[in-house]
Amino acid sequence: MAQSSLQTIFKKTEKGMLALKVRDHALSFKLRSLLIMVDGIKTIEQLGQVTTSGAEIQEHIDLLQEQEYVQVVSMPAASSNTVNVEQQAPTAIVAPATQTTALPSLQTAIRQSTKSLIDLLGPNSDSLCMQLEKCKSIDQYNERILAFRKVISGMRNETIANDFVKNAIL
Numbered sequence: 417m418a419q420s421s422l423q424t425i426f427k428k429t430e431k432g433m434l435a436l437k438v439r440d441h442a443l444s445f446k447l448r449s450l451l452i453m454v455d456g457i458k459t460i461e462q463l464g465q466v467t468t469s470g471a472e473i474q475e476h477i478d479l480l481q482e483q484e485y486v487q488v489v490s491m492p493a494a495s496s497n498t499v500n501v502e503q504q505a506p507t508a509i510v511a512p513a514t515q516t517t518a519l520p521s522l523q524t525a526i527r528q529s530t531k532s533l534i535d536l537l538g539p540n541s542d543s544l545c546m547q548l549e550k551c552k553s554i555d556q557y558n559e560r561i562l563a564f565r566k567v568i569s570g571m572r573n574e575t576i577a578n579d580f581v582k583n584a585i586l
Contacts, residue, residue, distance in 0.1 A: 422464075425489045426477060427456030432485035436542050443485075449534055450476050452545045456489045457523055466527050521586070522554055529561065529584040536580065537571055554586050561585050 428436075432451055435443060443451065450473070453463050464473035480486045526548050533541035533548075544564055551557040561584045569577035 421491060422461040422474075423459045424491050425456060425459055426454050426481070426486040427489045428454050429484055429487050431483075432480070433546075435485055436546060439539065439542065442483075445539070446472070447476055447480060448539065448542070451480060451485055452534070452542060452549075453527070453530060454480070454486050455526075455549050458527065462527075466531050522551065522557060525554075525557060525584065525586055526551060529580075532580060532584065533564075536568060536576065540571060558585055 428451065432454070434440075436448070436451060450463060453466060454477075458466075460473055460477055463477070477486065481488075530541075530545045530548055533544050537544070544567065547560055548557065551560060561581055565577045565581045567577075568580055
């Protein structure tokens with residue numbers, strides 16, 4: 417399969433979500449971690465910065481795509497298309513930018529919390545990470561983080577759970 421650009425965005429397929437839910441043993445730890453992080457928002461480059469896949473990100477994402485665990489959401493636009501869009505509808509570009517001003521911090525928090533959960537709980541973090549990926553607002557995110565305190569406390573200890581919440585809450 418041809419390599420995707422580092423700016424390509426992928427999302428989980430139904431098969432990918434099912435593989436995480438049933439803990440498909442065909443996925444290695446690195447592939448599982450990467451699949452958890454795939455959310456339809458982060459580019460391949462961003463995923464490479466926050467996953468254990470590191471330099472192997474391209475190879476791993478291609479493997480997940482070949483096995484139909486992920487699919488392309490968007491690829492980088494050609495520079496000529498970008499110019500045409502800006503010339504045709506400048507207001508369409510301004511409106512989404514104002515809408516998404518809060519999203520990067522939420523997306524960053526979700527990414528960091530997901531990485532922390534994977535580091536703390538390993539494969540046991542799958543369902544918690546998937547819950548975080550579904551958060552659409554900061555309030556919803558904070559609510560889930562607070563709920564995770566009890567789970568982390570039970571799996572590790574209360575001090576670790578409190579530290580996680582303190583570092584993750586927005």
